[in-house]
Amino acid sequence: MSRTAFALALTIAASLSFAAPNLVAHERAMDGATATPGTSHVFQTQTPAGQAAGTGATPKELTALDYFQIQQLVARYARFIDTCSNNGYDYADLYTPDGMFAADRNGKILPGAQGREALAAISGGGSRGCKNVGWIKQGVRHLYVNHVITPTAEGATGTVDMLMIGLGGDPNKIEHDGYYEDTYVKTPQGWRFKQRVHHSTMAPGGQLSPAAQPAAPAAPAGAASQR
Numbered sequence: 001m002s003r004t005a006f007a008l009a010l011t012i013a014a015s016l017s018f019a020a021p022n023l024v025a026h027e028r029a030m031d032g033a034t035a036t037p038g039t040s041h042v043f044q045t046q047t048p049a050g051q052a053a054g055t056g057a058t059p060k061e062l063t064a065l066d067y068f069q070i071q072q073l074v075a076r077y078a079r080f081i082d083t084c085s086n087n088g089y090d091y092a093d094l095y096t097p098d099g100m101f102a103a104d105r106n107g108k109i110l111p112g113a114q115g116r117e118a119l120a121a122i123s124g125g126g127s128r129g130c131k132n133v134g135w136i137k138q139g140v141r142h143l144y145v146n147h148v149i150t151p152t153a154e155g156a157t158g159t160v161d162m163l164m165i166g167l168g169g170d171p172n173k174i175e176h177d178g179y180y181e182d183t184y185v186k187t188p189q190g191w192r193f194k195q196r197v198h199h200s201t202m203a204p205g206g207q208l209s210p211a212a213q214p215a216a217p218a219a220p221a222g223a224a225s226q227r
Contacts, residue, residue, distance in 0.1 A: 057153035066156070069191045070149055070184055074160060077193075078142040081123050084133055088125015092116045095193045096185060103198045139166045144180070155185040155194070162198070177201055 073094060080091040093116070095101070101119060102112030113122045120126030124133030135142075143163040150157050161179045165171070178201040183194040 059151040059153055060155065062149070062151045062156060066186070066191070067149055070156060070158065071147060073184070073191050073193070074144050074147060074158075074182075078144055082136065082141050084124045084130035084136060086125070087130055088120035088123040088128070089116070091123040091125070092119035095119055095196075096187060099193050099195065101193075101196050101198075103200055105200050109197070135164075138169050139171065141165050143174075149184075155183070155191075158182040158184060 077091070077094055079085075080088075080094065085091075095116075097116065098114065099119070100112050100114040101122060103110045113119050117126055121128055124130050124136065130136075141164070143165060144160045145163060147160040148158060159179055159181055162177050163174055164177060165174045167173050167175045178199045181197045181199060183196075184191050185194045186192075
């Protein structure tokens with residue numbers, strides 16, 4: 001091998017040794033955005049020593065496809081609840097057979113819905129027949145943002161903020177109504193909700209619940225109260 005060829009080989013080897021770890025870091029930063037079905041790329045949690053927080057159990061590794069499918073589960077949730085498709089059963093089938101939905105207002109968990117029929121009904125379908133569904137009549141669309149997914153030993157958990165656009169019939173009005181706390185499990189039919197809890201900041205009727213409303217400014221000393 002000539003000196004020129006030998007020097008070129010050393011240069012290529014050095015470039016590859018530098019680029020490889022940086023390419024891996026870049027792919028991880030993409031969070032699987034360009035992944036295709038069948039990819040084997042695995043994401044790791046930031047939990048020390050690979051342990052699930054508070055349980056001591058080692059979380060399962062999620063592939064890029066798992067992350068994508070969980071995100072699609074949440075996207076379908078919005079689509080199905082806003083359209084009452086298949087008389088609410090499309091929404092209900094996003095849950096496991098024993099899956100449950102509940103709402104939390106002011107730190108109190110309200111009675112929830114569990115099972116296919118009950119879940120279809122709370123989405124406006126089932127025995128209600130998709131008639132007079134308040135948010136659909138208003139033209140409300142649900143938007144879910146800032147979705148964070150965390151692997152667990154049983155599957156995954158997640159949190160996602162909830163926005164509503166079109167509240168009160170105004171297509172340009174956007175309201176924030178707390179966040180969802182989810183438990184996901186992988187079934188033969190794909191990823192499903194085991195449990196979903198909505199931590200709401202709005203009271204029925206579209207108004208901020210008392211705990212979420214900013215405090216009124218204090219009146220100046222000696223000022224007369226106004227009604």
